[in-house]
Amino acid sequence: MDYHSPQFFAYLIGATHFIGAIAALHAVFTVRTAQGSIAWALSLLFIPYLTLIPYLVFGSRTFDAYIQARRQANQEMHVAMADLNWRPWVEEALAASNSPAYAGLRGLSKLGRMPCLANNQVSLLVNGKATFDAIFSAIEQARDTVLVQFFIIHDDLLGRRLHDLLLRKAAEGVKIYVLYDRVGSHALPARYSQSLREGGVEIRAFATKRGWFNRFQVNFRNHRKIVVVDGVQGFLGGHNVGDEYLGARMPLSPWRDTHVQVTGPVLACLQESFAEDWYWAARKLPPLILPETYPENGVLCQVLASGPADPQETCSLFFVDAIQAAQHRVWITSPYFIPDEAVFASLRLAVMRGVDVRILIPARPDHRIVYAASSLFAFEAVRAGIRMFRYQPGFLHQKVMLVDDDVAAIGSANLDNRSFRLNFEITLVTIDPGFAGTVESMLLEDFEQSREITLEDSRDTHRLQQLGMRIARLISPIL
Incomplete structure (x- = not known):
């Protein structure tokens, strides 16, 4: 066979698309979320030359x-x-907490495999x-x-x-x-x-x-x-x-x-x-x-150890539960803002309830595709009434959440799909007004060194940048 002939390249292109179609079908049946399934399936169908190898590395579900x-x-x-x-x-050290803040986190006791402990x-x-x-x-x-x-x-x-x-x-x-x-x-x-x-x-x-x-x-x-x-x-x-x-x-x-x-x-x-x-x-x-x-x-504390071997999506459900429990404030800092639909919906609903929702993200990218996807989510959040800030002095990597005046969570989990479903993470949830006040002071200082994202920022973004953000968001479920 002449490997330089047009027929050979036609066969090669056809075979690539055929394998891409099979991989797309595999993604439909095996990827954990609908968003991820769509992202993989469409890219495998239309641009298999670019996505077949990444799918073998990132998306192939040989993990059951x-x-x-x-x-x-x-x-x-x-x-x-x-x-x-x-x-x-x-179990003997389990604190039977009467804290209204802990009672507000109705799902935490079920989500966490470990008890809430005092002292x-x-x-x-x-x-x-x-x-x-x-x-x-x-x-x-x-x-x-x-x-x-x-x-x-x-x-x-x-x-x-x-x-x-x-x-x-x-x-x-x-x-x-x-x-x-x-x-x-x-x-x-x-x-x-x-x-x-x-x-x-x-x-x-x-x-x-x-x-x-x-x-x-x-x-x-x-x-x-x-x-x-x-x-x-x-x-x-x-x-x-x-x-x-x-x-x-x-x-x-x-x-x-x-x-x-x-x-x-x-x-x-x-x-x-x-x-x-x-x-x-x-x-x-x-x-x-x-x-x-x-x-x-x-301080009353509970460790939330989450991971893909959990029977349910512990990390994502914790964010949903904490946001829904908020009465007047939810402040979150994360280097990556790529929420799933449940978390994003909870944030929007919190705004509708009159909760002060603020999210602090970096002004500098460490991963450009993730940064682009985060930027588009940030613009959509601003349009929904969520206050978004970019930290100016350097790269922001902290993972902190403050809920009302009692609850603070600090750990390794980012606000993205990888932390929600793919990584093993650890978070310390504290229920104590004094410690929450210390976290509040820290975050207020961070907000003072940040610039708030406005609707004008979205309108001033170049169309090519907007296109890049939208492409990045298409693959955000697999980032």
Whole structure:
């Protein structure tokens, strides 16, 4: 056959469209949402040359077996934890809250697999220096066990500081467990992990599937950031381990992010979430530490650990529940604003109820397609009466929600489909007027450094930019 003949190219084009049609049919039957199904099916039918390979990487649903395996692993882990007398302790510490704010979150008790616990202390860490100074200080004081989990670990100055500290504590006899996401940390060199392993640190990569192909598999990533030291100090939030999180890399610096430091019974839930992920990666449990007593009084907290193996879409439903519970205020900050229809409808309805709905997003893009899709959603939100702001000083990466005067949620979940349905996320929900007031002060300062998006911004956007935004929105369900 003449591979340069018109007939060959005709056969090739025809075969590509035929395979694209089969893949489109596969997407209709397997993609989790109607929006995602439409986005994949249309692109596979009309531009298979550009979308067949991305569909194999991003959209191919070979994950049913993975979900079942993950659920089975979780069941095995809970059986093992029951032998450690773990869950009974957690249930005994359950706080029967009479808080009207908690009662307003009617779905939270059902969504969360972990109980709401009283007598916790929570502190805000509003930038990278404060976060890692606190984390490193806690690890320095470790005497027994350190659990470390990040989506991204870089082999840069900050990453090497963590590396050297963990090696030193391991040499002192402290048990160290490190879990990172294989795709999020794809640039992490093997020597980083190997030197930790040789120094006595237990380190694993979280992966959906094993093998070379997983390097290109971006779905079902573990986006959680958790550190627990000796069962008495814990950290979670938006920071990963890298110099950019300290604002040391242009053009996104200064980096705006938020973490929280917690002590109290809720650390049992952080350890349980870590144990689930560690058990998946290593098929054994890390040490779990439960102090016998905690100080009285403190903040009411609930950990919401969400992921694609949940029987329902926990993360998305939490946002819907919290927004619907709001009486006078919902303030949200997120680096990505690509809400699903349920969340977007809840935001619009909140405005109709007279709720002060404000959403803070970045003024600078780190992913241009996501930024374009977010911009179009932002313009539509403004037309619906939602107040949208762009943070000006640097890149905004924090994930924070404030509801009325009592409820604050801080964690790793973005306001997008990937966090709602594809990633493993962790969020700390607090119910306390004092801590909510601290979060309010932080967000007011952020809003003061932001510019509000107006209807004029939408009208002044060039038509080519509008076209790009609309194309980006078409694929937003799969971003």
